[in-house]
Ligand SMILES: Nc1ncnc2c1ncn2[C@@H]1O[C@H](COP(=O)(O)OP(=O)(O)O)[C@@H](O)[C@H]1O
C-alpha cells in the first residue's frame with residue numbers, strides 16, 4: 001500500500017479490517033490479545049472509533065497521544081474496567097489467548113487477575129505491605145499454606161524490585177511507603193496473581209525522575225514474562241520502554257508500529273506532527 005492510500009484510508013475512517021495485518025500485528029510471536037473494530041461510547045459520545053491492534057509477549061506496547069484522545073479508555077477495554085462505568089458501552093471483538101473476553105461466560109474477576117492493571121496514582125490497600133501482596137493470591141486460592149503464601153509475597157516483591165527495601169518491614173502499612181515504592185508495590189500486587197498481561201496507565205506521572213527510572217528499569221526486567229501495555233504522555237518514555245507504539249488521536253488509532261519507526265519515520269503526517277511537538 002502506498003503512503004497516499006494509507007492516508008486516504010485514515011481520512012475516510014474506513015474499517016480497520018481493511019488494514020494489512022502488519023499494521024495490527026504486535027510482532028513475530030502469536031498475539032496474546034487481539035482487538036478488532038473496537039468502539040467505545042460514553043452515552044452518545046464516541047471515545048474510541050474502530051480500533052484494531054494486537055499485543056504480544058515479546059514487546060512492550062506503548063499508547064501515546066494527546067490528552068483526551070482515548071488512551072485510558074482503550075486500555076480499560078482490555079480487562080473490562082469500562083464495565084465499572086455505567087454509561088460506557090464497548091463494541092467489537094477482544095480476545096485473550098483466543099478467548100472472547102466479553103463473552104457472557106467470562107469470569108471478570110478472573111480476567112482482571114489475568115490482565116492486571118496499574119494506575120496513574122499508586123493505590124495500595126490500607127493494609128500491611130505483606131497483605132497488599134497476599135490478598136490476591138488468597139482470594140484466588142493460589143497458595144495452599146502460609147509458607148507458600150510467604151514465597152509468593154517474596155517472589156512478587158523481588159520481581160518488582162522492592163524486596164530489598166521492604167523485607168524487614170513487611171508488616172508496615174503499604175501507604176507509608178514513598179510514591180515510587182507504592183507504585184512498585186502495586187506492580188508486585190499485580191504480579192502476585194500470576195498475570196499474563198499487565199496494563200499500566202501513566203504509571204510514572206506522579207513520580208519523580210529517580211522513581212520513574214526505577215519503574216522503567218523494572219519494565220525492562222519483566223518484559224517477556226508478561227505482555228505489557230503502557231499508556232504514557234511522555235514520548236521519551238515511550239521511546240525508552242516500548243518496542244511497539246500506538247498513536248491515538250481523537251479516538252482513532254492513527255498509526256501502530258515498531259517504536260523506532262514511529263519516532264523516526266512515521267507513515268502518517270498526524271503522527272509526525274505529534275512527535276515533533278506541533279500539537280499535544
Ligand atoms: N467516565 C467517563 N465518562 C464520560 N466520558 C469520559 C469518561 N472517561 C473518559 N471520557 C471521555 O472520553 C474521551 C477519552 O478519554 P480518556 O480515555 O481518558 O483519554 P486519555 O487517557 O487519552 O487522556 C475524553 O473525551 C473524555 O472526556
Ligand SMILES: [Mg+2]
Pocket residue numbers: 071072073231
Ligand atoms: Mg488517560
